[in-house]
Amino acid sequence: MPRITRRDFLRTSALIGGGLILSDSLQLTNPVLASDGLPQMAIARWDEAALAKADLTATATRLTEAAMEMLGGMNRWVSDGDTVWIKPNIGWNRRPELAANTNPDVVGTLVRLCKAAGAKNVKVGDHPCHPARQCYRNSGIAKAVDAAGGKMVYLDKKRFTDMEIGGQHLKSWPLYAEVVEADLVINVPVAKHHGLTACSMAMKNYMGVIGGNRGSWHQNMEACLPDITAFMQPRLTVVDAVRVLTDHGPQGGDPNDVELRGIVAAGTDIVALDAFGATILGHEPRNISTIKAAEDRGLGTTDYASLRPVERVLS
């Protein structure tokens, strides 16, 4: 057993103590707090070395729990008797391993946390590109949500109602009232590649609450996405980067395009989370036209690091 001399002990103690005082005074690690005195953003990472062998169900579950815990818990947003709409990306009839849809365990965990925080109804739904029933089932999300006590909702095409968006480009557009009327909408995208905007994240995920000729938005995504984001007034965004789709997005299909990253980030600033997601996919956020447009609009910051996110590494 190596002996620790008095001198070693004192020197080490001084270094650690000094370091702690120094970092604290410089506020290098302290998060920038929101008005309610809690952090604005949290990032939970799985230890990279352990990732390859990790059980992804447990990984996704614990990452989501950790991210929400770092933000102060679900009670920050959810009160007794609330109705919550969780909006994952369930746009495609693809299996979870292909990372075209949000990880089912991330979604399931959020449902469970909402229920535990007292939510009366936790609804989960999307307006998918492929047939909804196939998407809900094959994405694994229906099963996870059912198990967690949430309710999968199939959007009825007749129930999109015109709403005043009052945006720069969109004056009014058909939206799904049941989503808009929920006490809280949790936006839970998967970080993935997209053929037009280079990446698809939380703001793009709002295209699943709209009706109408959605395809026409692609002609002016830089205006439409900030418009819908401003209208939706995002309060909580959770980015799933447990698996990310790096090419042939948004629906992928080739396992070689999927990368295991083991990250779940959450926060109140949707632009910061989109920027973080873009960084994960290897982009400079300001180079992504939609994210830049949202920042220019004042919807949030692309410099997510400036929020000093709380971070934790799990294994």
Next chain:
Amino acid sequence: MSVQDKARRIIWIRRTVQTLVLALFVLLLFANRPADGVAPTAPVTTFFDLDPLVMVTTWLSSRSLEGISLLGLATLGVTLVLGRVFCGWFCPFGTLHNAVGSLRRQFSKVRPRTSGCSRWQRAKYYVLAALLVMALFGVQWTGVLDPFSLLYRSLSLTVVPALDVGMSTVANTVYLGDPHLGSLHLRDATEPVYRWWQEHVTATEMRLFTGTDVVFLVFMAALILNLVRNRFWCRYLCPLGGLLGAVAPRPLLRLVSDPDACNGCQKCTMACPAAAQPEKPGEWLGTECFGCWNCVASCNNSGLDFQWVPPVKRTSTGSVDVGKRRTMASLAAGVGGVAMASVTPARHGTTYEPSLIRPPGSRAETEFLARCVRCGLCMQTCPSGGLQPTWSEAGLEGLWSPMLVPAIGWCEFECHACGQVCPTQAIEPLPLEEKKKIKIGLAVIDTTRCLPYAYGRECIVCEEHCPVPDKAITFVMEEAVQRDGSVRLLKHPRVDPDRCTGCGICETKCPFQDRAAIRVTSAGETRHPDNQPMLGASSSGYGTSESNPYGY
């Protein structure tokens, strides 16, 4: 127990059986819905498997027994023993006719005329003869008139969608209008019902079908004709009834009458839905009788009963004399039907209808039509609702056969349900991974409409939806001069014909909702080696090789 009491009891058993079979038919119809892209687990083809007319004509026209159910033989066997009990006890279409007929008796004050045997009952044998001749020459028109096909098609393509529209309209009107009295909201009553309907009955998104007006009219006509004569369809027209009648002129169980007990009251005639001449002792028509026991129950003198008779013994002199000349005429009509249907450029591979996009796994057109019985199972199970009945696209020969209409819905990449439910394997039951390799057509970009090409605007919707993992639609960067003279770099979509499967989702999702700027044509379909505009990637000519089993 008197014969009459026994008959009454048997009639109640028959009615129970009929109700249960009709219920089973409807249950299996609702069970045939898109699951996770795989086939429904319920035995949805059961009724077609039991249909000897489908069996015989498909065998004749395809000249093969591959993929054809032989359960129809069991039906023929039962008919040889018990007569046309299939029509009287089993056929759900017959049960519907019974129901309409009994409604008439309940509500109409007009006493129906005695409806004894008519010469017109021969008609169904002529229909049958014509269908058999057509099948022999490779033209399969059975599905248009087969009772199961007719009923299934009518229910799945018209009645169920009509119910769905009705449910949706009521529920959504209440939901959006939200009529309420204080805290009592009407939607609290309608929503659970609507939810139950959507989750447990239709279990799909609403699917509607084109050209179903005629399907519905034929169905309604068949039902309304019961007001003219009881079970008009079964008596005069049904080719399956004709086939069963033809095999069982002398079944083992026959109606035997006691001439001394008959007082000529005609009650049995009135009771007989089949006009099988129970009122003429010794002239009962085994070919017509449904074995329903109504006549036995109607005879107050106990003069009628069904009895076992040795097969060869002739107990009745009655017959529906089809006549040699008329039979020859109907055979000739069948040949005429063949001539009409098969003397077309499309039939002989001279032309290919661009909009005739067949479901994945469909056999080459001639072979496909030789098997397709127009039942509608594939259309009903298609999750996107893109499979639609043809009207003129495949000619009269192919009336109501399935084709993909990408303006309505696409062929879902992760789905092969249509081939799994086809009762005659007109669409082959390919494994999912095999199905993904099948080309049903080719996407063609209309550069006079496509937004980047024609209008200099950004759009990537077709590429985004292309389900092929390495994308059959890629981009070419092109400079587009804008109105103010500035230059903008745009992504122009381009179709890779080696990868495009013709699934059509690009056409469905194109922002142009009237006529898409990218449209699928039947060119390049795997099933037709001559309908290939492109030199294949493997360049081994068309046909198959080990590495390229589907010839592309």
